Amino acid sequence: MKDVKNYIEENKQRFLDELFELIRIPSISAESEHKDDMVRCANKWKEFLLAAGVDKAEVMPSAGNPVVYGEKTIDPSKPTVLVYGHYDVMPVEPLAEWRTKPFEPEVIDGKIWARGADDDKGQSFMHAKAFEFMVKTNQLPCNVKFMLEGEEEIGSGSLYGFCEEHKELLKADVILVSDTSMIAQDVPSITSGLRGLCYWDVEVTGANHDLHSGIFGGAVANPINILCKMIADLHDENGHITIPGFYDDVLVISDEERALMAQAPFNEEAYKKELDIKNVHGEKGFTTKERTGIRPCLDICGIWGGHTGEGSKTVLPSKAYAKISTRLVANQDYEKISELFKNYFEAAAPDCVRVKVTPSHGGAAYVAPLEMTAYKAAEKAMQETFGKRPIPTRSGGSIPIVAGFERILGIKSILMGFGLGSDDIHAPNENYPLYNFYKGIETIPYFYQYFTEMSK
């Protein structure tokens, strides 16, 4: 890949300016008021793909937010890489904790600060620019397809149907995704596994209206107290999840594989210091990396009820709510888990309250075998640009659609992400180092080169 460094150097400010145009569109898929922003963002992507050199690009309808599709065919006998990314972003609250405006990207201390700077506008845009480089310098070695969806952060609900409907259009040899992190800037890694996800909305109702906590307190169930008890009961004293059958399908990892994983560099003291916690907390019998890599977990992502404003209102509320999620590991079926939890939690409610569980979204876990061609190509590409062999890691995060691609399209994905754990995706002050942004653009063309060569 001749002159890739020069090309980046000459165009670095333009790359950033273009990315900022994408970031400034507040494409928050979880909030319905941003419907128009989703369409604006999709159209902006189409514009950028055309400018980068695709033969054609389209904003295609789905059951929900539109999907951006683009392709360039140089020779049907050559392999095809399908680049997947998402143009939607997470909500931004709590706003007060942002040091910059979430949709006004700024470069401070060598990092881009904005919602979507990493996840996934920054990471997916690297692919547009790497592709542009290969086209403009006549070095594109294979065919390329792009697919950018607008619902990844809410579970990719419409993309499953879109894939079913467009199997022919989406035919490819591998799906290339940059939506994950590396261990560190000087410790490149490739994500060889992802956890699955299952998410529910829970509503607990006591009396039919808010009551005076003095007149009724002690005699009428408080839905917050009950919800807390029900949530507490979801874990036992060893940090195991108590839902009957929850672990039934979890594959036991061999001692050998655990020993291999333990070799990945990890400094627990630095981890605790970075998070400002005295101690880690999780399932007994597993290390921190195992707890997020190979074991499922259950977290309350949100809870609310009663008086949450200023001052001390004495109220016995009628309702309490929670958003509950589990991360699943390979072989756990998210639809089975979804049903399991709903039945268990609703049945666990005492007769003084009513409990309603609404399944939200979910997806299966995913594992990429280290023997597959795309893994080897990615490994070699990163070795080329980072000067080090990347380490395979299992991420605790989920990209449910990746398991969906395998199931529906029969195509494996390679998760060559360039983010960092400190990028604070999904949180206030999301950021993405310029180093990683440009290093990604530099590395991607080598993946195309090696993947094409190895596929022969």
Next chain:
Amino acid sequence: MKDVKNYIEENKQRFLDELFELIRIPSISAESEHKDDMVRCANKWKEFLLAAGVDKAEVMPSAGNPVVYGEKTIDPSKPTVLVYGHYDVMPVEPLAEWRTKPFEPEVIDGKIWARGADDDKGQSFMHAKAFEFMVKTNQLPCNVKFMLEGEEEIGSGSLYGFCEEHKELLKADVILVSDTSMIAQDVPSITSGLRGLCYWDVEVTGANHDLHSGIFGGAVANPINILCKMIADLHDENGHITIPGFYDDVLVISDEERALMAQAPFNEEAYKKELDIKNVHGEKGFTTKERTGIRPCLDICGIWGGHTGEGSKTVLPSKAYAKISTRLVANQDYEKISELFKNYFEAAAPDCVRVKVTPSHGGAAYVAPLEMTAYKAAEKAMQETFGKRPIPTRSGGSIPIVAGFERILGIKSILMGFGLGSDDIHAPNENYPLYNFYKGIETIPYFYQYFTEMSK
């Protein structure tokens, strides 16, 4: 009390119009944005007291919201009744559940609908109008003082100091309060006991910022999960509060007194139907009336943390919050309980989180002996206007300042309230029946008459 019914009949619309002027001022003491409304409301009260016939009225400064004071002395050798009420009201959220606008009072189905309609604008204003009647018809039998505060709903924080400072000014033989309920419109009752209150704000901190629930979930403590567990652990399986020493000072009620209390009319099936609950819920070994009347309890008045908006954000939050209150019974010292809880809850935190407990406010429980003159006068007054002997009841609610009056001023209070359990004070759709409003105005002058006669 000659012609009281006629006087009410002739002035009923004006009484209502004047009350509505008070209600329209959104004097929410818990919300600092309403500071100016507190002052406006106090001045409106001063205006009404002067119009009703006091010798003098003043809006007096306190450490917080001002106190309205008024007095009329007819003869220093006669008894003095000090009327206490409060002009502040509770917050109004959740706004969506109100059928009318909370600060635009309307009369529908014979009831006033508005925040403060009962608690305590409606109830305290009856005293202004009963006083006006006695003055205008030359039937006032004793001296009267008025004291209306603006912080009752947030714990009367400044009134304790105000009482300390103005002991001489506030000298009286009894304090007359209408801020409680009767059993029913046709079952008059007098509140002979109130529970005390203790309230805390709790903050649980995990990591120093919100984290991605996939990358960190399972390895880093989720402050919501931890808070739920800590809250759940505050009760055992019998509904007892587990804080060591919490029950130490609770007086055991004799079987005889429990049997007497059990005679008060109470229909548990109707109670459950009214609240739309399948079952009541509380401490084992006590009836519903005992659970609210003679036993302490602990309720979560508010909880929040993580993503509480639309959609399904996957986040492992940095913080979780709760507002926790207990209702106390006679002989429990709220300052001791406040300290007990703070120490216990902070110490109960596992080392993966930090827990901060901020005591908010509190007050002691109160008991009015049935033998005191004011109780007998109130009993006779209600007998006169309702045609039935009122039943003494222990309320589950708290008016902490009532115990404060006894401690600081050495004056007992008589709780002659005219509200109903269905008035939904502290909740959306607060209301106050016109029947109760006018019946209160009719009854109060008889209290003055009998109290003056019996005090001779």
